[in-house]
Amino acid sequence: MEMLRLATAGSVDDGKSTLIGRLLYDSKAIFEDQLESVERTSRDRGDAYTNLALLTDGLRAEREQGITIDVAYRYFATPKRKFIIADTPGHTQYTRNMVTGASTADLALVLVDARHGVVEQSRRHAFLASLLRVPHLVLCVNKMDLVDYDQDTFEAIKDDFRSFATKLDITDLAFIPISALNGDNVVNRSASMPWYEGSSLLHHLEEVFIASDRNLIDARFPVQYVIRPMSDEHHDYRGYAGTVAGGVLKPGDEVVVLPSGFTSRIAAIDTADGPVSEAFAPMAVAVTLADDIDVSRGDMICRTHNQPHVGQDIEAMVCWFSEQAQLRRGAKYHIKHTTRTGRALVKDLQYRLDINTLHRDESADALGLNEIGRISMRTTVPLFFDEYRRNRDTGSFILIDEATNSTVAGGIILGPTQ
C-alpha cells in the first residue's frame, strides 16, 4: 500500500471540516467514541449541528474560542492507500501553518464555495502550494447543492481559477464539483451531476500518480550519523547512515564525498534487514565505502559526474514565522540544511512578496510574521544544495533564532548568488 500526504487549508465556512469529516467517516477512520464525544460537546455548546471541526480542534483554547490554532494531522486509509492529512486553519497563522503542511505534501486540496467562486483565500492557497512545489493540486468546488448542481457555475469557476493558475507553476491540476454535506462526488460519483465525467475526490486521491514525483536522477546522500559498532565482530565497520535525498545509489557506484572531494566506490548499502542492491529516496540506509576516507555528519555523498552546487552565497525565498522579531538585512541566524548546520547572514532583502497580488515590494526593509520575501544570504560553511524546484530535500532550509532557539523561517533555495 502506498502513502499519500495531503495538505488542506481553509476556514470552517467553506466546508473543509465537513469534507474531512466525511472522508474520515466514510473510510471508517472516525471511531464511535470520538463521534459521541463530538456530538456531546456540540450539544453542550448548543451547536445546531454536530460540529465535525471538534474532531480536529483538540486543544482547550481551540474549543473555547472555536478556532484552530495549529496544524492538525489526521489519518485514514482505504484498501489502496494510507493518507496523512495536514489540516491547517484558514485564519490565524495561516501562512506559517500552510507552508508547514505543504512542505511535505504530495497533494494540496483547495476548497472554494460554489456560491462565491474563487476568492482571495483560494488564490493564496494555490500560490503557497505552487511555491512549496506540491506536485498535485485539486480544486474542490464545494456546496454544489446550493447552486442546484449547475454545470455552468462549475465551469465558470474552473475557467476563472485556470486563468489565475497559469501565472503559477502547477504541474497537475484537477477540478471536482462536490457537496461535502451530502457526499456528492466525495466517495461516490454523484447522481445529481450526471454532466460531470471525472472521478470522485476519494477515487482521485487513490489514483493520482505520485511515483514519478520523486527525483530519481540526482543521487544525493547527506551523511547523518556514522555507525561504528566497536565490537569484535564488526571491528572495522564504518557505516555512513542517512536518508537518501535523491537519485538511486547502487553498490559499485563511483562517488565523491563533499566537501573533501575524495572519491571512492560504494562497497555496500546496508540495512538491518540485510544489504540492498539499490537505495532511493526516502530510504534510510547505511553506506559503506571501498576506501578508508574521512567522512562525517554533514558531508554529502553523490555521484562524481552529478554534483550539487557547493557554496556559501545563496538566493532564497523565505517565509517568516516569528511574532517577536522581524527579518532584517544584516541579521544572523543558525541555519539547518540537510544534515548540515552553520550560521547565515542575511546580506540583502530584495523584495517582499504580496501573496494576494504577487506584487514585489522592493522598498520593504523587513519581513514580519507570515510574510514572504526574497533574500541573499551568506553562510559560515559551504552548503551542498540544489534548486528547490529540482529537489525539495536538498533545496530547503530553516533559520533558527540564536537567542531564543525558535524556528523563525523556512527557506526555499532558488540557486547560488551570481
Added chain:
Amino acid sequence: MDYELSHLRMLEAESIHIIREVAAEFERPCLLFSGGKDSVVMMHLAAKAFFPARLPFPVMHVDTGHNFPEVITFRDEAVERSGARLVVASVEESIRTGRVAEETGPRANRNRLQTTTLLDAIEENRFDAVFGGARRDEEKARAKERVYSFRDDFGQWDPKNQRPELWSLYNGRHHQGEHIRVFPLSNWTELDIWQYIGEEEILLPTIYFAHRREVFRRDGMLYAVGPYITLADGEEAFAATVRYRTVGDASYTGAVESDADTIDKVIAEVAATRLTERGATRGDDRVSEAAMEDRKREGYF
C-alpha cells in the same frame, strides 16, 4: 524495480531518520520503554537505525509499581536482548521520598504521579532528548504535537508556542535544563503498528493476545482484578476472555473482550474496530475533554 515503498516502509524510514537525527545532535538521549506495543516498536526501529551497532543511548522505564507481571518480565528480556542499559525511574521511590503523595479512595491510581518521577529522572540523568512512543492518531491533543516537542526547564509543553516543523528539518536547539521530547511514531496509526508487528514478527507481552482473566466492570470498561485495585460496592469479579489494546498501569488500563489470540486475528480486529484504543481502554483519559492536554502541559509522556 519500481522505486516504490509501501506505507510501512515509508513510516519505518521516517522513524529511523528521526532517531538517527537525535543520536547525532543530542548529548544524552534516552528512550522511554514500558513494554507497551508502541515502545516495543520504537525500540525495534532504534535497533534498526544503528545496526550493526548497539543502541547508543539507554532506555528508561517509569515504573508505577502497579504492573502486569508479564510486562515486567517482557521488559527485562527485551532490554537484555537489545544490549542497552535500563534505567528504572520508580514512582514508589518518589512516594517514599515524599516527592509525591499517594492518591486515596477506590479510584486511586498513580497515573498523574508518574509525571514528577519522569521529570525528576530526566533532570537527575541530565537527559536532553527523550524518545516517547506517542502517536498523533491516539488522542486529539497529541494530533497537534510536533515530532520534536520542546519542553522548558519545568518540563512543560506549551501547545500555543510550538516550533513549526517543515520538510524533515528538525530543530533540537535548547538551553541547559530544557529538553526535547521526540516522537518518532507520530505518523503511525494503531493499525500501522499492528501490521508492522506482524510483518516484522516483533515479540510482544502476552497480555496483548486473548487470554482468560478475572475481571470486573467499571464505567463500561473491564479491569483486571489484582492487588492494586479495590472493588467498589456492586462491582463483581468474573472470568472473561480478554486482551489488552494498550498497556499502562494495571490500575487504570482496561481490557477488551476478544478471542484474538494470534497477530493476524488482532490485525483483523483492529481493522474492524469502531472504538479508539484509548477510548476503549484508558480510564486516565476519561477525566475530562482535555485530560490528556492538561497532563501533557505538566510534562506527562
